[in-house]
Amino acid sequence: MTAPTAHRDLLTWVRQVADLTMPDRVVWCDGSESEYRRLTDELVETGTLVRLNPDHRPASFWARTDPSDVARVEERTFICSADEADAGPTNNWVAPDEMKRTMTELYRGAMRGRAMYVIPFCMGPLNAEDPKFGVEITDSAYVVASMRIMTRMGGAVLAAMGTDAQYVRALHSVGAPIEPGDTDVPWPCSPTKYISHFPESREIWSYGSGYGGNSLLGKKCYSLRIASVLARDEGWLAEHMLIIKVTSPEGRVRHIAGAFPSACGKTNLAMLDPALPGWKVETIGDDIAWMRFGPDGRLYAVNPEAGLFGVAPGTDWTTNANAMRTLARGNAIFTNVARTDDGDVWWEGMGEPPAHLTSWTGDSWTPSGGELSSHPNSRFCVPIGQCPTLAPEYDDPRGVPIDAILFGGRRKTTVPLVAEARDWTHGVYLGATLSSETTAAATGEVGVVRRDPMAMLPFIGYHAGDYLNHWISLGKSASDAALPKIFYVNWFRRDDDGGFLWPGFAENIRVLKWITERLDGRGAAAETPIGLVPPPSAIDVTGLSLPPAALAAALEVDADEWRAELPLITEWFERFGDKLPAALWAELDALRARLA
Ligand code: GTP
Ligand code: SPV
Ligand code: MN
Numbered sequence: 001m002t003a004p005t006a007h008r009d010l011l012t013w014v015r016q017v018a019d020l021t022m023p024d025r026v027v028w029c030d031g032s033e034s035e036y037r038r039l040t041d042e043l044v045e046t047g048t049l050v051r052l053n054p055d056h057r058p059a060s061f062w063a064r065t066d067p068s069d070v071a072r073v074e075e076r077t078f079i080c081s082a083d084e085a086d087a088g089p090t091n092n093w094v095a096p097d098e099m100k101r102t103m104t105e106l107y108r109g110a111m112r113g114r115a116m117y118v119i120p121f122c123m124g125p126l127n128a129e130d131p132k133f134g135v136e137i138t139d140s141a142y143v144v145a146s147m148r149i150m151t152r153m154g155g156a157v158l159a160a161m162g163t164d165a166q167y168v169r170a171l172h173s174v175g176a177p178i179e180p181g182d183t184d185v186p187w188p189c190s191p192t193k194y195i196s197h198f199p200e201s202r203e204i205w206s207y208g209s210g211y212g213g214n215s216l217l218g219k220k221c222y223s224l225r226i227a228s229v230l231a232r233d234e235g236w237l238a239e240h241m242l243i244i245k246v247t248s249p250e251g252r253v254r255h256i257a258g259a260f261p262s263a264c265g266k267t268n269l270a271m272l273d274p275a276l277p278g279w280k281v282e283t284i285g286d287d288i289a290w291m292r293f294g295p296d297g298r299l300y301a302v303n304p305e306a307g308l309f310g311v312a313p314g315t316d317w318t319t320n321a322n323a324m325r326t327l328a329r330g331n332a333i334f335t336n337v338a339r340t341d342d343g344d345v346w347w348e349g350m351g352e353p354p355a356h357l358t359s360w361t362g363d364s365w366t367p368s369g370g371e372l373s374s375h376p377n378s379r380f381c382v383p384i385g386q387c388p389t390l391a392p393e394y395d396d397p398r399g400v401p402i403d404a405i406l407f408g409g410r411r412k413t414t415v416p417l418v419a420e421a422r423d424w425t426h427g428v429y430l431g432a433t434l435s436s437e438t439t440a441a442a443t444g445e446v447g448v449v450r451r452d453p454m455a456m457l458p459f460i461g462y463h464a465g466d467y468l469n470h471w472i473s474l475g476k477s478a479s480d481a482a483l484p485k486i487f488y489v490n491w492f493r494r495d496d497d498g499g500f501l502w503p504g505f506a507e508n509i510r511v512l513k514w515i516t517e518r519l520d521g522r523g524a525a526a527e528t529p530i531g532l533v534p535p536p537s538a539i540d541v542t543g544l545s546l547p548p549a550a551l552a553a554a555l556e557v558d559a560d561e562w563r564a565e566l567p568l569i570t571e572w573f574e575r576f577g578d579k580l581p582a583a584l585w586a587e588l589d590a591l592r593a594r595l596a
Contacts, residue, residue, distance in 0.1 A: 004028050004155065005120075006163050010135060013169060014118055017137050021173060022109045023116035029144055031154015039141045047186035048142055049333070053343025058330030062339050063142065064360055065211060066187040070336060071377045072213035072220070072262070072442045074458050077195040079225065081462065086199070088463030089575045099196050103205050106175060106192065110207070113178025114139040120167075121153035123223050123304035124290060126160055128397035132227070132304065133157065133167035136217045140174050140188075143215050146333060149381050150307040151218045168202050168226055170217035175208040197221060199229040199461050212309050212335070212379060213441075223288045223304045224459035231290070232462060232470050235477075240455045241289035242270040243301045245391045245400060246512055249278030254516050257289050257301055257484070258406035259431065259455040262441030263377070265408065265491055265504075267310040271322035271389060274509035276540060281509065282391035283322070283384070284400060286310065291402060293474075297482040300399035305384065311441070312337045312378040314349040319505045323380075325388050332382040336360040338373035347374035376440035403519050408489040409436030409452065414561040415490040417502050417539075417554040418511050419531035420518055424475035426531065427486025429587035432468050433569050434488075451572045465579025472581045487515055488531065493554050501554040503546065510540050528557040529594035563595050 003011055005028075018026050029035060040061060043049040049061040079091040080099045087093035094102075119136040136147060147153055161167060175190030193208035204221040206214060213220045227238035241257040248254075260266050270286035285303025294300045308326065312334065315323050337347045338357040346357055359365040359373045384390060393400050407430055409415070415435075421427030431454040437447045442458065451457070453464060460467045475483060489511060491504040514534050517523030525532035536551045569588055573580050 004030070005158050005161070007161055007165070008163065010161070010167070014137065017171060018116055020104065021107050021111035021116060021139070023111035023114050023139060025115050027115050027117045028158075029117055029119045029154055031148060031156070036145060036148055039145050043141050043145065046184055050339065052334075052339070052345065056342070056344040057332065060330050060332040060334065062337070062345060063333060063335045064187065064362055065336055066189050067361060068191070069187065069189045069209050069211050070375050070443075071211060071440060072458065073193050073195060073209060074442045074444065076193040077458065078197065079461055080196055080198050082200055086462055088460070088465060088579070090457060090460065090464045094196075096198050096200070099194070099205070103194055103196060103207055106194070106207050107171070107173060110173045110175055110177055111139040113180070113182070113184075115141070117141065117144045119144055119147050119153050120158040120161060121147060121151040121218050122157045122160070123151065123218055123227075124302050125395055125397040126152055126156060131160060133161050133165055134170050134218055134222050135167050136170040136172060138172040138215070140172065140210050140215065142210055143172060146212065146216050146381050147218065149331070149333065149383050150216055150305055150309060152306050168204065168222050170204040170206075170222060172206040172215055172217055174210050195221065197225045197461055199226065202226055212381070216309070219288070219305065219309065220459055223290070224456070225461035227290065228456070228459065228467065229461045232466065235474070236290065236292040237299075237474065239289045239291065240287065240459055241301075241405075242266040242286050243284035243289050243303055243400065243402075244270055244272070245282040245284060245393065246516060247280040247282075248516060252516070252520070254403045254519060255284075255301070255400040256404045256406060256512065256515070257291070257402050258408065259434075260408040261410070261436040261439070261452045261455040261457075263311050263439035264410050264436055264455070267308060267323065268320050268505060269508060271320055271326075271387065272508060273321050273506050275506040275544070276509045276513060276542070279509050279513065281389065281512075283387050283389045284391050284394050286384075292399070293478060294398070294401065297479055298401040299478075299482075299484055301402050302397065302399040303384075303394065307381060307383050308387070309379055309381050312347045312380050313374055313376055315347070315380070316350045319349070322387060322389050326382055326386045327380055329386040331386065332380055334378070334380050336375040336378035337380075338365060347378055348372055376446075402484045404515055405484045405486050406489050406515075407431045407434050407454065407486065408491070409434050409455070410439070410492040411435060411437065411449070411490050412492065412494040414558070414565060415488065415493065416533055416557055417490060417493065418514065419488045419528070419533050419557075420525060421486040421488070421531055424480070424483050424486065425472060425583050426587055428468065428471045428475065429584050430486060430488045430531070431471070432584055433572065463579055465576035465581075468576070468584060469579070469581050472583055485519060495550065495553065501550050503544070507544060510544070513540055514538055529559065529591060530557055530562060533557055559595055566592055566595070
């Protein structure tokens, strides 16, 4: 195939990678519908995808991964900065030349027997002032199909790149060459995995995994790890945040961004179907926000992605009807969920289970067996354009002005339903000390409380202390009135029996209502040691049957519980040494004094 570009650097790189990895052929992806159809047909042929029943799921597919390749691999993720100190205490580091030597040997011949796909893509609107290009080379057709959903990709991007546009080189191989005489397996991958980032040269090298966050390199690798480095250098923010537009019954519009760790509620809040009459929530992004200061000094957010890669379990008409509507329009790829006998999908949380399913492991499944039908990190991948609540501003390269930033995590105890920061620095402190129970989105133990600054722990592409400094200094360079107000939320606090104190989902609009009242200078709030917390009477519970004691418990700030956090936060801050902003130590000291 002749290359459909005259971009010299790109042509050279593609040739070098092909020489190294030795694929059967090189395919330049144009992003067309017919290409997508051809690739998904091939994937059905090889058994990677199973076509779902079009009566239930038009143009949709079911994929099952190798059982070892189900989540992000944080232990195998590396920030290969030239200087080890720049990776900081929270990232794995290997010297760039050493990593490149190791991975070059892994890549040698790795694509034998496979096609090598070249995917030109753009994160954010193509008509942005400074479009953020990337090119992913991959030997996985599943990755190509998923990238077509998740990014703006193909011929239009390649044309916009011209002959000399800068782009991020993103190389991916599943690391499973097909030897002559061998047949392929449905989910090729390698037990050896590397997800490596080279921040200085803005390159990504991924090897051994086909799972989303490890293989769709425009997402976490580019839009967070590499982009956070660009953002540090250029004075903006690349964040693990949802973006919504909230309109009150009076027609007042507010834009809110929210950072919650993986599998802690961003997609659900982004698609919220408000329980309070007259309120409207529109979706702009569910996972990543790029935020820059506009000419008016306000912070404007863009969603760089074009699709949703959402957690399936727990998604249902009662919890996230807009996700169900988005998926009902078809064009989705479901990975590691269960398949019903009539070719639909099912997962835990979707009402009563059918009498029989094929589970994510491919086994025959019945409800009595006691096993999960779907992997806890099973995912749906679907174009965001199909979301019925997509805001018209989604495609605007200028983004939307952010009025409030939410930080939140999954905490059974201690953290109240909502608290408002006193000011920007206090808000950065709340983000810096954010804690959450680990989830199945990454391999490793689930349910362990860890600090996850701004929900970015696995995604900061440089020293986390420098990252916190960047947040502090952005606040200094902006006027207080223009800065978003910062809030801390926790939908996941439990009662003594282990039940959620707060109903969550559609009811979260009641918390957003209080937040917008605070933005308007209204809404009651009590000073507490940890910030401004609404008295129960300030949360609108009209039409909600929630025992008053439960709301009070959800909002409670228990000084003993918070005193128990102090040594944990101190220990966390000590990891940053000299790099921890003095302003954050001062916030911790002030909290300690208020709790004494
Ligand atoms: P990533 O895509 O991994 O970054 O995750 P996310 O932050 O988008 O998480 P998502 O919205 O997919 O939610 C993850 C899980 O939390 C799902 O099982 C949801 O059903 C559940 N969840 C989301 N919001 C709420 C809530 O308000 N209350 C409760 N109890 N559970 C929730
Ligand atoms: C996350 O883990 O935060 C995700 C899914 O959004 S992944 O694309 O795998 O990173
Ligand atoms: Mn995420």
